Amino acid sequence: MASEFALIRRHFTRPARHTDLAVGDDAALIRPGPGMQLAISTDMLVSGTHFVPEADPEALGWKTLAVNVSDLAAMGAAPRWVVLAASLPAPDEAWIAAFARGFFACCEAFGIDAIGGDTTRGPLNLCPTIFGEVPTGQAITRSAGKAGDDLWVSGQPGRAALGLAQLLEGLPLHPDYAAACLDALHRPQPRVALGLALRGIASAMLDVSDGLFGDLGHILEASGVGAEIELAALPLTPLMAACGDADRAFRACTRGGDDYELLFSAPPGQRAPLAALARQLDLPLHRIGQLSAAPGLHLRAPDGTLRPAETRGYDHFGT
The missing domain is CATH 3.90.650.10 (PurM-like C-terminal domain)
Structure with missing residues (x-):
């Protein structure tokens, strides 16, 4: 049976594009561009609440990241980095491989670096935290709507x-x-x-x-x-x-x-x-x-x- 760290190396370690230090250390190092603010969001998906336990793992991998990407889209922010915390009932490598394919397909589609996270044994629970960039002062919030808009x-x-x-x-x-x-x-x-x-x-x-x-x-x-x-x-x-x-x-x-x-x-x-x-x-x-x-x-x-x-x-x- 593969160890936690072997599973991470095999399925969740990929080359980074805009990251100073990604997976493999105690923390990742990122550097927002000049004149940029960081936009940060997290959105948890829990088996039995957000998806059925028998959900296709590749589609679930895509959706796990996509719903977080959507939060940044809603702020006018460009997604850049994600960390993923996951509890898994068992180290089912076929399931994990399919999940990772979907997750990294979404990373590729939107230019996101996966830069770390954590795994543990427990009920199936997937919790990404996503980071993006938006020019300072240009984020679109919920609070600036005006009557007549x-x-x-x-x-x-x-x-x-x-x-x-x-x-x-x-x-x-x-x-x-x-x-x-x-x-x-x-x-x-x-x-x-x-x-x-x-x-x-x-x-x-x-x-x-x-x-x-x-x-x-x-x-x-x-x-x-x-x-x-x-x-x-x-x-x-x-x-x-x-x-x-x-x-x-x-x-x-x-x-x-x-x-x-x-x-x-x-x-x-x-x-x-x-x-x-x-x-x-x-x-x-x-x-x-x-x-x-x-x-x-x-x-x-x-x-x-x-x-x-x-x-x-x-x-x-x-x-």
């Missing part, structure tokens, strides 16, 4: 929720859409290029991990504003085509999580640049409403009527 969301929120429903409930999905929904769940695509391009454009931003409306609530609270969402502007048509159920499509889009799309606000004067950016990145950007001075979240129906909505998202300790 447009609200935008990238890509297709809701696909991962439908994929999860198929996996756990047997929800039938149209064959033309099922694979995309499962890919969204298992291999989310962090919107790093979009996050970097939104510096100087977006006023507030975060990534959608716990549901569109729930995560919007964090922007509203931090910025001290409310919001009006145009029901007709929500990207529901592909979700309807996938599941054939209007209510399910609405809930997947607004309450489902795990898509890791970017939700952001921007002044109305940025509409043309954002349309050009969507074309440049080949990524849909949906203008779904506006921030408002009136507190709370309200939904505007096509006939113009308003009704209040909850900004409650997924809560690990909720009931």
Whole structure:
């Protein structure tokens, strides 16, 4: 049976690109570029809570890092370094090798150096900490949204929720859409290029991990504003085509999580640049409403009527 250190050398030691000292010492040494701030985030994935125990290890390796990369994208930061702490029930080398393939595929996709971490025996628990760089003063936070700003969301929120429903409930999905929904769940695509391009454009931003409306609530609270969402502007048509159920499509889009799309606000004067950016990145950007001075979240129906909505998202300790 391979030792802990042999497993680390074999599967988690790779050449570094922008690191002074990486894996193999008591600590890594990194040096942010001149005029840069470090952006740091950690996001734990626990078996039975964030993924099923029988999850494909290669896909899990990708997702373990991707959800952390998404946090930096949401700040307009470029990912640079990651450390990984993991508890494993057993030193299953085939499982570890597959996990490492997925993890380092994500490292390669986004130019990240894996510079250390720790392993121990225990329940399956994966906890990366990611470090990135952003020019000083240019990080996009949740707290600078202004009443009158447009609200935008990238890509297709809701696909991962439908994929999860198929996996756990047997929800039938149209064959033309099922694979995309499962890919969204298992291999989310962090919107790093979009996050970097939104510096100087977006006023507030975060990534959608716990549901569109729930995560919007964090922007509203931090910025001290409310919001009006145009029901007709929500990207529901592909979700309807996938599941054939209007209510399910609405809930997947607004309450489902795990898509890791970017939700952001921007002044109305940025509409043309954002349309050009969507074309440049080949990524849909949906203008779904506006921030408002009136507190709370309200939904505007096509006939113009308003009704209040909850900004409650997924809560690990909720009931």
